[in-house]
Amino acid sequence: MARGDSNRLYERVSTDLAARITDGSYEIGQRLPPERLLAQTYSVSRPTIREAIIALEVDGLVEVRMGSGVYVTARVPRGGAPVETDMGxxxxxxxxxxxxxxxxxxxxxxxxxxxxxxxxxxxxxxxxxxxxxxxxxxxxxxxxxxxxxxxxxxxxxxxxxxxxxxxxxxxxxxxxxxxxxxxxxxxxxxxxxxxxxxxxxxxxxxxxxxxxxxxxxxxxxxxxxTEVHELEQAKVRLDAQRQRYMTAG
Missing domain, CATH: 1.20.120.530 (GntR ligand-binding domain-like)
Incomplete structure (x- = not known):
């Protein structure tokens, strides 16, 4: 069964994210939106987002960096096709x-x-x-x-x-x-x-x-x-401070 034909929520999310990675909406090296925002975007729970990210990891499309986030590492799954999935x-x-x-x-x-x-x-x-x-x-x-x-x-x-x-x-x-x-x-x-x-x-x-x-x-x-612990607010503050110091310089 193809992923897009599945009723599994996490597969619907992983299929859509994989398509966005393939078409370049998310570039290699780019960080995916935080788990919280992805859950809101797809109207699913955070554990469902976690399952979708794990599926993308298995396919070699993303890398989870603890304390930082989830980053795109490839546009095409390992072997050229998604890994066959089972229950999340x-x-x-x-x-x-x-x-x-x-x-x-x-x-x-x-x-x-x-x-x-x-x-x-x-x-x-x-x-x-x-x-x-x-x-x-x-x-x-x-x-x-x-x-x-x-x-x-x-x-x-x-x-x-x-x-x-x-x-x-x-x-x-x-x-x-x-x-x-x-x-x-x-x-x-x-x-x-x-x-x-x-x-x-x-x-x-x-x-x-x-x-x-x-x-x-x-x-x-x-x-x-599997908690990534994305420090999103801390990053925003750091970026703001960096911009202020660069402008002052």
């Missing part, structure tokens, strides 16, 4: 939060002591693998899939598995993960232990809340990891 990383996490929250609630009503022991073993594995990101995240994936399996509902398990598989094949999510790892974002052991305790209580409401809280924290940490 933030919309993927929103879906996980909704679906896995309900999966956790359903699992709480019937989870066995044996499955709880298996979850504890996976958290211990995450803890031991703290210095190995790939191993830690693999244990994290198995933890979440084990909870989905504990629901006893094959459709629920397939839905959760599909979201994790979409995460694994998404070039945008891989780039986002790289940014998150550089920012020190890793699975939080204590949050997983709280999920286990909520499941052990056999209280669906408590279990749902624990999972939603965990995935909300993940979403927030990824947003922070």
């Amino acid at each position: 990383p933030f919309e993927l996490l929103e879906a996980r939060r909704a679906i896995e929250g309900e999966a956790c609630a359903l699992a709480a009503a019937q989870i066995s002591d044996e499955l709880l022991a298996g979850l504890e073993a996976l958290v211990d594995e995450m803890s031991r693998s703290a210095g190995d990101i790939m191993a830690s995240e693999d244990a994290d994936r198995r933890f979440h899939l084990a909870i989905a399996q504990a629901t006893g509902n094959s459709a629920m398990y397939m839905a959760v598995e599909m979201l994790w598989d979409a995460r694994a094949r998404s070039p945008q999510y891989r780039l986002l993960s790289d940014k998150a790892h550089l920012a020190g974002v890793t699975p939080v052991i204590e949050e997983h232990r709280r999920i286990i305790e909520a499941l052990r209580s056999r209280d669906p409401g408590r279990a749902r809340k624990a999972m939603i809280s965990h995935l909300s924290r993940v979403l927030e940490s990824l947003l922070q990891a």
